[in-house]
Amino acid sequence: MALQPQAADRRWRVWSTAIVVFVVVVAALLAFVVLPIVQGQSAGLTAFAAICRSLGLQAGSPAARQPSSESKAQPVSMVAWTPQVIDRLHHPNLKNGAEIAANICASCHGEKGVSPDAQFPHMAGQSAFAIYKQLHDFKNGARVNELMGSIVENLDDEQMADVAAHFSALTKGALDPRTISSGDPDVVRLVEYGVSGRGIPGCASCHGAHAGGPIETPTLAGQRQEYLFAQLTAFANGDRHNDIFNRMRGIAAKLHKDEIEKIAEYYAAVRLFRPQD
Amino acid sequence: MKSLERLTLAHLWVAFAAFAVACFFGVWQMWARSPLPAPFVTPDHYFLSVTAHGVSMAFVLTTFFIMGFGYFTAETALGRPLPGIHWAWLAFVISLAGALMATVAILSGRASVLYTFYPPLTASPIFYFGLVLVVVGSWIWCVLMIVAMSRWKHANPGAPVPLAMYATVANAVMWLWTTIGVAAELLFIVLPASMGWNDTVDVGLTRTLFSWTLHPIVYFWLFPAYIAFYTMAPQAAGGPLYSDTLGRLSFVLLLLYSLPVGMHHLLMDPMQSTGFKFVQMMLTILVAVPTLLTVFTIAASMEIAGRLRGGRGLFGWIPALPWERPMVLATGLSFVMLFFGGGGGLVNMGYGLNALIHNTSWVTAHFHLIFGGAVVIMYFAISYEIWFPLTGRVASSVLAQRIQLWLWFCGMMVMSLPWHWLGLQGQWRRVAQFDYSNPIIAAWGPWVIVSLVGGLLLLASAILFIWNLASFRRRPFAAVPSFRFAVAVHSPRRVPAALNGFGLWNALVLFLMVAAYGWPIAQFFVLQAPQAVVHRVDRGG
Amino acid sequence: MVVGGAVALIFAAILYAGLVLHVNPPSNIETIDPKTLHLSAEFTETNLGTKVEAGGQVISRIVATQFAFDPQCMVVPSNEPVTLRLASPDVIHGILVTGTNVNTMVIPGYVSQIHTVFTKTGDLLMPCHEFCGFGHSQMWATVRVVPRESFRPNADGRVACEKS
Numbered sequence: 001m002a003l004q005p006q007a008a009d010r011r012w013r014v015w016s017t018a019i020v021v022f023v024v025v026v027a028a029l030l031a032f033v034v035l036p037i038v039q040g041q042s043a044g045l046t047a048f049a050a051i052c053r054s055l056g057l058q059a060g061s062p063a064a065r066q067p068s069s070e071s072k073a074q075p076v077s078m079v080a081w082t083p084q085v086i087d088r089l090h091h092p093n094l095k096n097g098a099e100i101a102a103n104i105c106a107s108c109h110g111e112k113g114v115s116p117d118a119q120f121p122h123m124a125g126q127s128a129f130a131i132y133k134q135l136h137d138f139k140n141g142a143r144v145n146e147l148m149g150s151i152v153e154n155l156d157d158e159q160m161a162d163v164a165a166h167f168s169a170l171t172k173g174a175l176d177p178r179t180i181s182s183g184d185p186d187v188v189r190l191v192e193y194g195v196s197g198r199g200i201p202g203c204a205s206c207h208g209a210h211a212g213g214p215i216e217t218p219t220l221a222g223q224r225q226e227y228l229f230a231q232l233t234a235f236a237n238g239d240r241h242n243d244i245f246n247r248m249r250g251i252a253a254k255l256h257k258d259e260i261e262k263i264a265e266y267y268a269a270v271r272l273f274r275p276q277d
Numbered sequence: 278m279k280s281l282e283r284l285t286l287a288h289l290w291v292a293f294a295a296f297a298v299a300c301f302f303g304v305w306q307m308w309a310r311s312p313l314p315a316p317f318v319t320p321d322h323y324f325l326s327v328t329a330h331g332v333s334m335a336f337v338l339t340t341f342f343i344m345g346f347g348y349f350t351a352e353t354a355l356g357r358p359l360p361g362i363h364w365a366w367l368a369f370v371i372s373l374a375g376a377l378m379a380t381v382a383i384l385s386g387r388a389s390v391l392y393t394f395y396p397p398l399t400a401s402p403i404f405y406f407g408l409v410l411v412v413v414g415s416w417i418w419c420v421l422m423i424v425a426m427s428r429w430k431h432a433n434p435g436a437p438v439p440l441a442m443y444a445t446v447a448n449a450v451m452w453l454w455t456t457i458g459v460a461a462e463l464l465f466i467v468l469p470a471s472m473g474w475n476d477t478v479d480v481g482l483t484r485t486l487f488s489w490t491l492h493p494i495v496y497f498w499l500f501p502a503y504i505a506f507y508t509m510a511p512q513a514a515g516g517p518l519y520s521d522t523l524g525r526l527s528f529v530l531l532l533l534y535s536l537p538v539g540m541h542h543l544l545m546d547p548m549q550s551t552g553f554k555f556v557q558m559m560l561t562i563l564v565a566v567p568t569l570l571t572v573f574t575i576a577a578s579m580e581i582a583g584r585l586r587g588g589r590g591l592f593g594w595i596p597a598l599p600w601e602r603p604m605v606l607a608t609g610l611s612f613v614m615l616f617f618g619g620g621g622g623l624v625n626m627g628y629g630l631n632a633l634i635h636n637t638s639w640v641t642a643h644f645h646l647i648f649g650g651a652v653v654i655m656y657f658a659i660s661y662e663i664w665f666p667l668t669g670r671v672a673s674s675v676l677a678q679r680i681q682l683w684l685w686f687c688g689m690m691v692m693s694l695p696w697h698w699l700g701l702q703g704q705w706r707r708v709a710q711f712d713y714s715n716p717i718i719a720a721w722g723p724w725v726i727v728s729l730v731g732g733l734l735l736l737a738s739a740i741l742f743i744w745n746l747a748s749f750r751r752r753p754f755a756a757v758p759s760f761r762f763a764v765a766v767h768s769p770r771r772v773p774a775a776l777n778g779f780g781l782w783n784a785l786v787l788f789l790m791v792a793a794y795g796w797p798i799a800q801f802f803v804l805q806a807p808q809a810v811v812h813r814v815d816r817g818g
Numbered sequence: 819m820v821v822g823g824a825v826a827l828i829f830a831a832i833l834y835a836g837l838v839l840h841v842n843p844p845s846n847i848e849t850i851d852p853k854t855l856h857l858s859a860e861f862t863e864t865n866l867g868t869k870v871e872a873g874g875q876v877i878s879r880i881v882a883t884q885f886a887f888d889p890q891c892m893v894v895p896s897n898e899p900v901t902l903r904l905a906s907p908d909v910i911h912g913i914l915v916t917g918t919n920v921n922t923m924v925i926p927g928y929v930s931q932i933h934t935v936f937t938k939t940g941d942l943l944m945p946c947h948e949f950c951g952f953g954h955s956q957m958w959a960t961v962r963v964v965p966r967e968s969f970r971p972n973a974d975g976r977v978a979c980e981k982s
Contacts, residue, residue, distance in 0.1 A: 012775035021788070024560075024788075027559040030833070031551070032552045036551070054555075055552050056548075056797075057847075061845065062551060064901075073857055074863065075863075078857065086476040090476075193320070193710065195956070197712040201955075202320060204319075205952035205953035206951075213951060245863060247883060250886045250890060321952055397926065398910075484925065545921055547846045548928050551843065551845045562825055565825065627828075627831075629836075629843070636921070636947035807853065809927060
């Protein structure tokens with residue numbers, strides 16, 4: 001009698017293990033052998049190739065030929081956010097950046113990054129990643145501007161990172177434009193909701209706080225109205241095309257002219273905390 | 278009140294508080310998505326709400342309820358005080374602190390990444406750390422459950438562990454296995470990224486690790502409902518459990534086959550191969566087996582009870598059941614929702630069919646029906662059932678309890694059935710606002726409103742549930758009888774060691790996990806896929 | 819046993835789809851660096867959209883980014899095998915095409931690939947169906963399925979939606 005329970009227990013162990021292993025083996029055979037070979041045959045793949053694909057060792061489906069592509073890269077911006085680049089921007093030489101800003105940038109963009117002239121954008125508090133990218137784009141012609149093009153010729157990568165970080169540090173904290181109410185409900189709608197019907201995301205979905213948009217997204221709050229208008233218009237007609245994968249061109253082209261005017265006005269009116277305040 | 282009752286109640290109240298708040302968020306979300314104008318609808322509010330709703334329902338309501346109910350079961354089923362109750366209180370404090378941290382992060386808008394996290398979208402570290410703490414507290418619970426059972430076995434050598442406790446420990450063991458995925462994801466990838474120590478993340482690996490957790494976690498939630506099916510419903514119906522052995526077997530099969538199947542959440546992802554998707558899909562078919570066994574066993578138990586009460590004929594036992602008892606009513610309603618929800622699940626796991634419904638409202642319908650419906654209705658019934666032994670108070674109105682359960686059922690069906698239809702039409706997920714001027718989308722409008730009505734019924738039910746609990750009355754001089762779980766027709770004097778412990782099953786789970794997830798995870802270390810830049814959602818502007 | 823029967827039935831259906839219809843979920847373990855996607859040869863801006871390759875394969879290349887698809891409108895022929903290839907330079911996106919079983923995730927680091935045949939002609943909606951940030955609700959594209967006669971590639975083999 002004492003032996004029987006142990007025999008029963010052993011039977012449970014043996015059978016459970018056997019069934020589980022059997023299920024896994026059958027599944028694996030079907031998954032990695034039977035299905036790929038059958039599918040691969042009609043696609044003209046060798047059994048080996050089909051099995052490799054079913055395991056994920058080769059790209060593609062076991063049921064179809066893998067397409068090939070012959071095209072040449074024609075990039076619109078050469079900047080790539082590798083960990084090295086990001087790290088460089090997180091650990092800048094601010095003293096160096098301040099010097100460059102004072103010597104080269106201040107005459108147009110102002111002493112503290114607050115531009116005195118309507119056509120030149122404010123730099124104070126701008127995203128370092130945004131500035132860095134634009135400087136590089138000016139240099140290799142992805143973004144065309146005679147004045148900036150000639151200026152950045154003399155800046156190397158490290159200097160660009162340093163000056164970008166310098167300007168970025170010139171204000172305290174990030175502002176949430178949604179905390180500022182504009183009188184016009186239409187533009188508030190555009191900024192916060194976008195327009196689903198036209199496939200226009202709200203500006204704040206990238207340019208707002210807590211948005212988690214692309215790393216090079218510039219801050220718009222408190223920017224020069226004329227500059228914002230000019231850039232949106234340039235995106236709309238394709239004159240400016242250094243936005244990656246048509247992100248801004250696609251949006252701007254769908255905006256009506258009066259919407260562009262209102263957006264520029266809205267963001268310019270958002271108060272930005274500046275050093276002299 | 279004894280310490281264990283206070284411990285259980287503390288857990289349940291935290292769970293239900295989170296639940297109630299989440300219901301409000303849920304209704305607002307449905308209003309926002311409908312053609313009807315709703316207030317405060319901006320994308321950031323909407324996704325904050327979705328995150329809050331998801332985290333409250335999926336992490337707080339569930340974990341705290343399961344822990345509280347587990348402590349109660351450990352003491353009542355085993356008939357001895359819970360060992361290490363101070364550890365249990367520590368676990369409660371840790372988990373509560375974590376839940377509060379996560380709440381603060383979410384409500385301040387710094388964690389709108391949804392409860393499934395979407396790396397490289399990266400929230401505030403406080404959010405992730407808060408959730409880690411919730412899990413750590415639950416791990417302490419797991420250990421306490423295992424210790425309680427093993428001490429009982431030591432004191433009762435050769436005796437079968439009471440089914441309710443065996444199932445609870447199965448759940449604890451499963452949870453330990455389950456959390457490996459999300460713990461690895463958070464500790465090694467997401468938290469370091471959120472602390473700024475990494476600027477890029479391997480998205481494929483992160484998603485695969487999360488999928489490890491994503492399926493078994495729903496079975497973690499489901500276990501208490503099944504425990505109630507096996508150990509409370511038959512008793513409430515006035516009959517015995519049809520088979521204790523089938524019960525144990527079902528729980529063991531759930532443990533085995535809920536773990537190596539997470540990839541059915543990745544069927545549409547490019548970075549996992551067809552072969553492994555197929556293997557995990559086959560294992561997923563097997564996880565339907567314990568549910569089918571359960572339906573059979575409980576239906577049989579109910580049939581016995583019905584016939585004992587005089588029911589005749591093929592189906593005469595059904596009306597003969599004491600439907601006025603909330604536990605019986607809830608079980609019946611739960612089975613109806615299980616049928617629809619389970620059926621939807623079979624479509625989801627279909628190797629090819631998944632393509633029809635992935636990331637559509639069909640998926641939303643499925644998990645609201647099966648979890649929000651079939652499982653949560655049992656959470657309500659369990660609460661009603663154990664409230665007296667916990668508090669010494671009796672229900673003011675059992676009718677109100679039944680009304681609440683019916684409201685929940687009707688609300689869930691009205692809300693989720695249209696979603697199934699809409700999902701097949703292509704209505705996609707996580708949308709703050711639909712463009713109802715598009716003719717395709719306009720056709721969906723009326724059904725979205727129907728769903729909203731369902732949601733309002735659910736909100737009413739949720740409020741009534743809290744009201745019902747709060748209005749339990751003190752009955753003067755009432756002695757609290759000890760709580761008893763259902764007994765089986767043939768109460769076993771001995772069960773096979775395999776069905777009285779977990780050694781064998783742990784070994785088999787290990788085998789299954791290596792087979793199902795071994796290469797799918799290891800491949801990332803060989804492949805070294807290019808990483809994506811972290812997108813912070815807790816700063817910027 | 820009813821349980822066994824149900825399980826066997828489901829299993830048989832799936833096996834049939836796999837063996838006879840060659841239905842597979844979209845797997846494609848082909849990596850691509852999201853950080854330099856715009857510098858890549860295949861997914862450079864001017865190579866996006868539908869192109870008939872040298873071997874006659876119709877391939878539609880699409881980039882999913884926050885918060886639009888590029889191109890936002892693509893033309894595909896009906897009743898011919900079409901391969902969709904998608905990539906993301908930033909976060910997780912996903913697509914479905916209404917009225918079809920085209921459905922895949924787009925994971926940064928990988929090229930998503932779908933082999934399909936479109937049968938219904940007309941403009942189909944292709945929304946982004948996975949949460950990708952606050953602009954997710956406004957992210958959608960149009961798939962224009964045209965009958966073979968209307969599908970006329972230009973000298974480079976490309977077909978694009980007409981500008982309205």
